[in-house]
Amino acid sequence: MAHSLESLVIRHTRRLPVPEGPAGEGAAAARQFDAVLTSVGFKLSAELLERLSGLSGAAVVHLAERTLPIVSEMVGDHVPHNAYFIDFPANVPDTEEFWARCVAEALGDDTSRESVLTQLAHGVLDLLSLPTYGRYQHTYEEMLAAQDELIAAAGDRVTVLHLGRDLDGELTDLYLALAGSTTPLGEDHLRDLKVLAERCAHGPQPESIPVRENRAVVNEARLGVGAGLLLDTVTDVLRLACALSGGDVTLQEPTRFRKLSRPVRRGLLAGLDAVVAANPAKLADVHAHREPFKRLGERLHPHEYPRWPHAADVFAVARGEKEARSFGSRLEQLLDDFDVPGAVKLLKSAPGRLFRALDLLLRIAADQEERDAVVAAAVEVAPEVSGRVVLSVREHFHNRERETDEPRIFVNRRGRAWAAPDVRPAIPAADRDRLIAALDAETRRRLPAPGRLLVDPDVLDVALPLSGRATAAGFGVLPRGSVSEIDGERLRFFVYWKETGERTDYDLSALLLHSDYSTDSWLSYTALTAVGGEHSGDVTEAPDGASEFIELSLDRVRGTFVVPQVNIYAGESFEEVEESFFGFMLRDGEQKGRPFEPRTVRMKSELRGTGRVALPLVFRRGDDGRWRAKWLHLHLKGLSYANRVEENQVSVSKVVRALVEREQLTVGYLIDVMSRDTTAMDLWDGGPVPDEPVTYIGLERPEGLHPDSRVVTLENLRDLIPG
Template sequence: MRRFVHLCDHRRMTHGLASLVIRHTHRVPSPEGSAGDGAAAARQFDAALMSVGFKLSAELLARLSGLSEAAVVHTARRTLRAVSEMVGDHVRHNAYFIDFPANVPDTEEFWISCVAKALDDDASRESVLTQLSHGVLNLLTLPTYGRYQHTYEQLLAAQEELIASAGDRVTVLHLGRNLDDELTGLYLALAGSATPLGEEHLDDLKILAQRCALGPQPESIPVRENRAVVNEARLMAGADLLLDTVTDVLRLACALSGGDVTLREPTRFRSLPRPVRRALLAGLDAVIAANPAKLADVHAHREPFKRLGERLHPHEYPRWPHAAEVFAVARGEKEARSFDSRLERLLDGYDVPGAVRLLESAPGKLFRALDLLLRIASGQEERNAVVAAAVRVAPQVSGRVVLSVREHFQNRERETGEPRIFVNRRGRGRVVLDARPPVPAADRDRLVTALDAEIRRRLPAPGRLLLDPDVLDVALPLSGRAAAAGLGVLPRGSVSAVAGERLRFFTYWKQSAERTDYDLSALLLHRDYSTDAWLSYTSLKNVAGVHSGDVTEAPDGASEFIELSLGRVRGTFIVPQVNIFSGEGFDEVEESFFGFMLRDGEHKGRPYEPRTVRMKSDLRGTGRVALPLVFRREDDGRWSAKWLHLYLRGISSANRVEENQVSVSKVVRAVVEREYLTVRYLTGLLADQGTAVEVWDGGRVPDEPVTYIGLERPEGLHPDSVVVTRENLRDLIPD
């Protein structure tokens, strides 16, 4: 019996790992099983995939057709489960109004009908009459308000069948390598990423690191959070740790305690086993022995180091005296003058030449201080020195930072007083008016030219470059936190075309412990960002669209929808949002996500149809108002989407579109008018250095190896091709 249980656990783990590969790469690990005639089962599998907007590549279909029927069924079950979760079809999406989008009543008419039904109900009549006598009525006390009045099966029976359309989404699943090779490749890609990973991908890296810690490793792990996750797995596996700063050890301690390796949130350190304590102290000792100046890094995280020292008991290990010095600095018992304090003193005295000389020893800090240095410089000579120093140290700065600074100065051309957006690592957005003095145009242009030259120098020769034009306006993922996990998601600032007559948003949430009410709304803005109208539970319909009805609790999960006829929208911008009216936050519910669908006039079908879904993203951020993206009518009348991935603080309860329309419009303006570095920018640099950029027209792909950049991998690419799609856009960021 024990052996059988172990076998079941192994199969569940294998299924989970295979799903992880499918989710990240859109490849199915090479199916295993005995040979046979699985062609019929493979075709049935392909048809089932088509119903949720996926299909098998010709190569994968051929591979499955040569296996036994049992092997095909095994692969189909695992894959269908994975893609259903990717698109949001693993849950039931009911709508309050059973005929949605048809027969949605006016708001007042609906509320009056709810009151009438409550007055006909003996259990609620007295309460409603009392409330009405006081002139205020709580809708939540009405028996028919906010709770489904029909089952999911009844909704299906009331809806007409979806009519297939050539515009339906089709995401191709390709044949991958064996599972072990796919997992190793994914581990190397995530661990060696040049940009920080989102929380979901960091969790996936942790799973992979536990399996791959003793196998092949990336040449470098430049992102410190990734290194902490890998170090945790290496420590448990008995491998050497990758440490070169005291903060690396602190992050590792946070990982071991189940805390936040990004150091954004305080970690409550656990009591650690003696071997683990020895490993952490030995690591600290080695870092300081190699470079005593790194003691100054303790100042940035003094409180966490003090708490960690209470758990590690360094006084019990006199053989590592340098580790004890770390905690002495944290407690203020030993002086270690920090780099930042020396820099602050120079900047306070407007000593730009001195600050530049100091910062040249820390190239990344110099790049982050360039704007300030150029603004406080006393004359052209000092500004020349700043630009010259930036050019000298540029080769030592990470590609991500060089690109971030390049994007920053690109946006400094705008006039002072324009809105400026700040976004933290959890997606919380805040807008302020830019009160900084301008950077002199000549100095800014010289710096931008130098940064372009540095990025151009780092770009690898791609050979034959094949480019999908739909990817040109996708923003470079300078941080993995600039996009949520999901299907069809693009980084913040990306622009993508929207083609269809009807635009339908949806949100789903399932509460964990307390009654939770999320409200899907849409704010319609004019070209000047002033409000035209909105759709929400307080405004169920207008000339442009309809709302599916308010659901106020989700013990078994709940969905809300908004449908808009794009031809009837009067304004320029459509801003979908999810407001937390009451209950658990986006990080607290069991599950929550947002997405949108596109349909033609005769599509019909259920409120949620997976093959019409263009995007589905998880809602996992701080704040009480989620802003996934904004839709914009272009000058030629066509529509596009610009990706936001933002959360606003909101208020503790009763967030409503009517109350936050001003703050939302400010955020939308700040993102819409900001210029982001895109794939177009990088391919332009490649073209400047002589690379022939071949635009793919969707037809036959070359027989020879190419470098392909696009939203989806086309079928038939040579197996030796380098492929960059939305799933691995981070690979475009040069080292």
């Protein structure tokens, strides 16, 4: 268990908890540990190396044995990555030539000859019927032996592991950071929070838990140890019930409620009763989730507990036996009547909902007087709205300012995306500008004085992480809409998957688009080579795991955009496979090396989502000739079978265009607001850092920062979002 907890700390903080062990002469072992880490693109900080050198050699070796599997898994090096073509990217054949070779080999095989002849006579051939197609024809070890060693280059990735506190201290800090996050966490972070909450239930707690899903996870742990529950709506109780049943605390997916013990039933009913007794109007919240409440009532048996009559009222409302007019129905009636003043008056009691309705209210307002009232109400309630909603609305109105014919993109909580024409009428510029100015002022009011700012320029174009659901779990992954420089001559994508039980075929492809988003060409199992690129070959099953690769020489690529994608051709979904992830590597011209080299990995993200086509990111060539990545984290619904890049190129192009042309609020925006007129700011050039405490904001923590510095990196970027 301690090893898995160490993994949590390392993954989330890039810190190694202070090792415990006898003092000794561990310098040699520490240097060896550092050298092995280098092979997967990591290294020990000078401070950590010094600390390890003072331990016994045995203690250092024990720590290394625990740490190396963790960092290897972070970049995808914990599994063997074989390639169908043994010497990829060299000698990749033309597609038709390769298929003809497979047919010839099948005709020479007594077991397959008759079947192939019959298929050829009918003019249709199933590639999967060919014995040598889609299945590795060599072992992983044979592939390694055929590859040249990687030549080290200055551009290889180096991720520094820093010295941390003791394990308990690190876990407590991580728990407080996740539980108290001002933005929703992704699914993987929520699972980590569950582990931490159970361990830290008796320890220090965050001052507030503003995100409801986080509160449900923490309440589950508190219920288990008999601590008081944090409840202020009936929906809080419903989310807790979902957590107790292993369901979806976001309430986006239906939960099958388990049979609950009598103490747990009493705890939930008492919580419901207290919420409604304190504010009977909270009964109206039941309407948003009537069906789940009805099913929960069947498990809780409220009729057995007459001492909690208000809890019974909740389920009576869900069954339609008791009336409680909902806020939504009252608002809907006002909007149907185009009663903007009435809607504004009602919405001022729900500031967050007012902010989400601002665009609609400004569009349906009858005159300038009504629009003035809308803007005035927004300014009045702004201090009561969460920081992430303030920033989300600011980003929304910034994009409404741009007069374009670009499609509008829609993305649900699971990353499923679709694009549609934007038919909304324009909003008067003066009203929009007043709102933007007010939102900037509100953001500035909330941000703490950072003191001296030290900023890594690479972080300026990173999109603000307004939701953890806009970022896939993984290594080196940036929030949706972020832009990052691509510094390398050769770009290599990889996908790995391992099926659970059913034959599963994932296809790595890359769509190459012109500047107008029309198709130039693609790389896939049907097009193994294209100008500037090679595909490693189609693998059609993965009982022991399988990998596919695409390599591009960026100076030879035609067009403006490269869109890697993972298509599910057959078998298990991204949610059902045992494991699946995507990533990319960067190499200089003649580095050679194996198809997968961990120290060249720049990003590795887990593939999870309900769609059948995954779009992790898009690469764009700028007017200056340099390539940049824009992060997508999107899924398309796709087909239930046989998704191919040829068939989805139009839908992919529409979605990519909609997101590429959208402008996100970035860390650079927040730094500008934070530092305006009051703060000294320096851009860090990779050299020595100041001796004094600073607020450092960057992708990774530099060595040598003053211990009293505030450090914000990719792992805790959400801390920038004000509450």
